[in-house]
């Protein structure tokens with residue numbers, strides 16, 4: 001078997017998801033044996049060259065030139081997989097989609113004039129066709145290896161699309177929303193993290209993004225009844241997957 | 255001997271006796287909730303605790319006097335989110351491991367998965383026992399026996415507790431499954447004012463008492479049991495009219511209420527996970543990169559079975575998609591299966607009235623109310 005060529009690419013992001021790949025200590029040798037890592041700036045200095053069987057893309061599109069680069073990467077790729085909240089939903093930086101870029105720039109940078117950026121941060125799928133998305137901030141490494149395996153043997157990756165609550169219940173974690181009135185986003189969020197926060201009695205804040213068919217409005221109504229203001233409710237959603245939650249919420253209320 | 259009585263502090267003797275030969279599963283506090291877990295000491299049981307359950311809420315009270323429970327009462331609490339399904343049909347289970355090569359596929363059963371150690375389930379309620387008998391129909395009485403369930407079930411000892419203080423969402427009396435335990439137990443316990451009344455269901459149940467200091471049961475004890483259970487029945491607030499099933503549902507499959515509940519339902523699946531009779535599961539092949547050889551198709555892995563739910567969009571996915579794409583269709587499927595199709599499929603409703611789905615629904619959807627609403631034109 002000729003080893004499939006993998007390229008790992010980065011747009012606007014914190015590199016945490018790429019680090020997840022490097023942190024796959026138990027699997028990294030197997031990956032190198034099964035795949036040809038042909039481009040991965042975080043790990044090697046191999047130049048960008050040729051076509052890829054799988055491109056793994058981290059980060060959101062937030063500048064003009066990124067819009068062109070992602071089209072180039074798509075053209076070089078047989079399969080394109082996006083990883084992480086930035087690439088799948090625009091990331092934390094997509095909070096600027098609901099505000100004015102110039103006011104953000106003024107608050108963050110000493111010389112705002114030097115910053116060229118789009119007024120929005122958007123997911124890769126808003127720009128090119130994406131074959132598969134791995135959500136999470138950061139992604140779960142088991143989901144990445146499941147995806148790579150699925151590619152090798154030609155099956156659909158078994159990555160959950162149901163709610164985090166399902167994972168919580170499997171682990172037998174007492175529900176903090178029902179037993180303590182904590183505003184937990186689990187019922188509208190994809191499983192996949194292994195119920196990390198809730199196992200420490202912390203409410204889920206949605207780093208795996210909206211689950212399939214998420215009924216955000218109903219949960220927000222319920223939080224409102226618990227005593228949260230509309231503003232509190234929105235700020236629960238306005239984290240690294242703000243763009244996705246807000247989009248699903250608007251589509252759901254149509 | 256089919257009945258006996260022990261002093262309240264002699265419960266420990268039974269517990270210690272069981273502990274020598276069994277893993278003991280029973281009620282225990284975790285977080286702010288009474289869950290079911292392995293218990294090492296009788297003191298793990300939250301004696302005197304009482305919870306308040308509402309639609310989508312559960313609050314554990316540690317002080318029985320505030321919560322109108324007799325102060326000497328040990329089993330004052332009701333059911334929590336866990337049911338005994340967690341142990342009989344575990345949420346994640348390895349069915350087998352496999353190895354595929356050019357020569358074919360070889361399959362091996364992981365023997366440690368099939369627990370041969372006996373488990374004593376203590377504190378099972380009438381509804382829980384009824385639910386287990388429904389799971390028996392599903393897993394044991396169909397054309398193929400579920401071997402894992404079968405061995406766990408055969409190695410289990412059931413010590414039931416008659417409910418004297420129902421949960422706020424209980425409706426077993428209308429489903430004819432409780433609150434009194436009628437059958438399906440090795441030992442059934444009723445907590446009287448100053449003793450435990452023990453009813454023996456099987457030889458194994460009787461053996462537990464061998465050599466322990468037991469007392470004769472008097473008519474007064476028996477009438478105390480009856481009056482306590484009558485009192486419990488009066489405290490049950492919810493009900494379903496079983497006589498209207500399944501037709502109330504079949505006649506109303508296009509009722510506007512389904513769209514209404516779909517507006518509230520999160521399709522989160524909590525109701526199905528806490529339900530003691532929901533048995534749906536999915537299987538997938540767990541492969542590790544290390545199990546894949548460069549010389550494909552050589553690979554090895556394991557077939558894993560996990561709880562699933564009709565609320566997941568992937569659950570009823572077939573070629574081309576899920577044939578129940580909307581929340582309306584999926585909620586209707588869940589409730590109709592529980593309260594209508596089960597009757598055709600297994601001869602009784604699939605709901606035992608434990609109320610767990612009402613308490614643990616994050617937005618408090620109440621199956622008894624949703625059914626009642628189908629009456630409205």
Ligand code: SF4
Pocket residue numbers: 164165166168169173174175176177178184185186187198203204524616
């Ligand atoms: S704690 Fe959160 S994620 Fe877990 S079951 Fe409750 S609502 Fe769902």
Ligand code: SF4
Pocket residue numbers: 525528529530531532592604605606607608609610611612621
């Ligand atoms: S449907 Fe609800 S009340 Fe009925 S058995 Fe299941 S969890 Fe209990």
Ligand code: SF4
Pocket residue numbers: 332333379380381382417419420421424425426427431432433434606607608609
């Ligand atoms: S439904 Fe009935 S048997 Fe079950 S816990 Fe409630 S009162 Fe007890």
Ligand code: SF4
Pocket residue numbers: 518519520521522523524525526565614615616617618619
């Ligand atoms: S009825 Fe409640 S618990 Fe069940 S899926 Fe809908 S929101 Fe979740």
